[in-house]
Amino acid sequence: MIAPSLLSADFARLAEAAESVAGADWLHVDVMDYHFVPNLTIGLPVVESLRKATDLPLDCHLMIDDPDRWAPGYAEAGAANVTVHVEAARDPVQVARAIRSAGALAGLSVKPGTPLEPYLDLLREYDTLLVMTVEPGFGGQEFIPDVLPKVRLAREHVNAGHLRLFLEVDGGVGTDTIAAAAEAGADVFVAGSAVFGAEDPSAAVEALRRQARGAMTAR
Numbered sequence: 001m002i003a004p005s006l007l008s009a010d011f012a013r014l015a016e017a018a019e020s021v022a023g024a025d026w027l028h029v030d031v032m033d034y035h036f037v038p039n040l041t042i043g044l045p046v047v048e049s050l051r052k053a054t055d056l057p058l059d060c061h062l063m064i065d066d067p068d069r070w071a072p073g074y075a076e077a078g079a080a081n082v083t084v085h086v087e088a089a090r091d092p093v094q095v096a097r098a099i100r101s102a103g104a105l106a107g108l109s110v111k112p113g114t115p116l117e118p119y120l121d122l123l124r125e126y127d128t129l130l131v132m133t134v135e136p137g138f139g140g141q142e143f144i145p146d147v148l149p150k151v152r153l154a155r156e157h158v159n160a161g162h163l164r165l166f167l168e169v170d171g172g173v174g175t176d177t178i179a180a181a182a183e184a185g186a187d188v189f190v191a192g193s194a195v196f197g198a199e200d201p202s203a204a205v206e207a208l209r210r211q212a213r214g215a216m217t218a219r
């Protein structure tokens with residue numbers, strides 16, 4: 001699945017941005033609070049409006065402190081997937097259950113420096129693992145290939161039947177990097193600048209999808 005990130009879109013024209021990638025699978029919404037990351041973006045009222053403006057499933061990536069308090073609200077607002085950071089969650093089991101009982105898939109994200117091994121059991125409570133391939137906070141950064149072993153490890157656990165997860169990568173994903181992520185086992189690809197920085201966002205989504213498919217067949 002390809003999930004264009006609105007972080008690289010024109011914030012005064014979000015509905016048009018969503019429309020321009022109507023062929024995508026998820027629409028990635030980066031929620032930042034100036035505390036967990038040094039950037040401030042959009043919050044619940046905008047997600048509520050987006051929900052009415054597009055039929056694309058909303059993939060809300062919460063880069064915020066105290067997601068335990070705020071995450072269920074995004075599920076209630078109609079997000080398809082709500083991802084919290086393991087570094088920020090106080091009770092990640094509880095927050096996953098709250099997100100799911102509010103009707104969304106629950107996602108857990110790890111920053112580049114956060115190891116995955118301590119959280120493998122916890123991931124039984126989740127539907128999505130988001131492996132950050134840049135430091136969270138800003139679009140347009142360079143993909144960090146050193147985190148791909150975490151994707152490989154998660155893929156092994158999924159293939160062995162220990163976990164059932166979408167494996168999502170986020171940050172620096174473009175035509176030059178998507179194949180490496182797909183070969184490592186990712187199946188959801190977030191792309192901000194590679195999509196909204198392109199002349200034709202919908203063609204950019206298609207190009208990414210083709211490359212990911214090619215690499216997944218090779219895996």
Ligand code: DX5
Binds near residue numbers: 006135191193194
């Ligand atoms: C970064 C965000 C990403 C960002 C990716 O903190 O989580 O979703 O939009 O942007 P690109 O694809 O430009 O690296």
Ligand code: ZN
Binds near residue numbers: 005028029061
């Ligand atoms: Zn994101």
